[in-house]
Amino acid sequence: MTLTAIKKPSIMTSASQDLQLTDEGRLKHFLTIEGLKKERLTEILDTAETFIGVNSKSTKKVPLLRGKTVANLFFENSTRTRTTFELAAKRLSADVLNINVNVSAVTKGETLLDTLRNLQAMQCDMFVVRHSASGAAHFIATHVEPHVSVINAGDGQHSHPTQAMLDMFAIRRNKGDFAQLKIVIVGDILHSRVARSQIHALNILGAGEVAAVGPKTLLPEHVRDLGVTLHHDFDHALKDADVIIGLRLQKERMRTALLSTEDEYYRSYGLTEKRLKLARPDAIVMHPGPTNRGVEIEASVADGPQSIILEQVTGGIATRMAIMSIAMGNVEKSMNAIPAGTPETNFATAATAEIQSDEA
Numbered sequence: 001m002t003l004t005a006i007k008k009p010s011i012m013t014s015a016s017q018d019l020q021l022t023d024e025g026r027l028k029h030f031l032t033i034e035g036l037k038k039e040r041l042t043e044i045l046d047t048a049e050t051f052i053g054v055n056s057k058s059t060k061k062v063p064l065l066r067g068k069t070v071a072n073l074f075f076e077n078s079t080r081t082r083t084t085f086e087l088a089a090k091r092l093s094a095d096v097l098n099i100n101v102n103v104s105a106v107t108k109g110e111t112l113l114d115t116l117r118n119l120q121a122m123q124c125d126m127f128v129v130r131h132s133a134s135g136a137a138h139f140i141a142t143h144v145e146p147h148v149s150v151i152n153a154g155d156g157q158h159s160h161p162t163q164a165m166l167d168m169f170a171i172r173r174n175k176g177d178f179a180q181l182k183i184v185i186v187g188d189i190l191h192s193r194v195a196r197s198q199i200h201a202l203n204i205l206g207a208g209e210v211a212a213v214g215p216k217t218l219l220p221e222h223v224r225d226l227g228v229t230l231h232h233d234f235d236h237a238l239k240d241a242d243v244i245i246g247l248r249l250q251k252e253r254m255r256t257a258l259l260s261t262e263d264e265y266y267r268s269y270g271l272t273e274k275r276l277k278l279a280r281p282d283a284i285v286m287h288p289g290p291t292n293r294g295v296e297i298e299a300s301v302a303d304g305p306q307s308i309i310l311e312q313v314t315g316g317i318a319t320r321m322a323i324m325s326i327a328m329g330n331v332e333k334s335m336n337a338i339p340a341g342t343p344e345t346n347f348a349t350a351a352t353a354e355i356q357s358d359e360a
Helices: 014-020 038-056 080-091 112-121 136-141 161-175 193-204 221-226 262-269 309-334 347-359
Strands: 069-074 095-100 126-131 149-155 182-186 209-213 229-231 243-246 284-286
Touching: 014 136, 038 161, 038 193, 038 309, 069 080, 069 112, 080 095, 080 126, 080 149, 080 161, 080 309, 095 112, 112 136, 126 136, 126 309, 136 149, 149 161, 149 309, 161 193, 161 243, 161 284, 161 309, 182 193, 193 209, 193 221, 221 229, 284 309
Parallel strands: 069 095, 069 126, 126 149, 182 209, 182 243, 209 229, 243 284
Antiparallel strands: none
């Protein structure tokens, strides 16, 4: 399948932002973090806090999306992201439809728009989209019906906004005020949609310093335009670091040999126990996964006391629950279909009320 209508945007235009938000400036689709206001990101983080307790309940469900249908459209392979989206939707009491694109009508020549129209005819209310083409989620959002919300689960090298938000959630829970923090992001910045989204989120939330680290072939100079300091010396960048985020080497997106060997990369940019000691004693270690042990990170660091990698996964369910419930709630509000009695404040209030009533 080709998406000839999709361009590869380096930034989201103002029209794209209008698409992402309701007339009141609230989230309808979640396509990118770039251009969003701090208020919107804080709303997601606050709402995610209300869902953390759901994971420890005997019945891990709240009824916020009861009667809704969420379709997971993954045109790229994924385990962690697709699974956490599925769990998030089910814990919100939605029905979930997982589309196996590899055996779907798409492989028989059906266009993406035809696939969308058929799914909408099945009364789907939300599409969670992962695609190798930058701009794919935006393209889909321009063609869905008004009652449908679109969540970007990763598009090409452009954006992975839900991963960035679950990372922000983990940082805030462990470190609090972003303004006091030095965050170091190390690895394949060139190909990483995760890094791009993380940088936008950290800047919007007012992080004290964001440093990007990597070899020159994977850390282009124009990354400075995103509001970061560039370093090619990992040891130097780690001084006074509060948060260290490792990135996976994006081998599937490398079109040329940008690294001599993985061993050489590990010697210069692998996060080892020895290197970790250069950061602050209470620094936390993060990674979006999957990790390549012995390439990006030493196994003892990945499993060590400063690692919150598994906490990221757990918090990711709550964060994606928050994003899905906010987006669908605001779609309903914009269509004047909000159920009587639901609070008209932010959706965190409604979520808390639902959880409390469900626990009663």
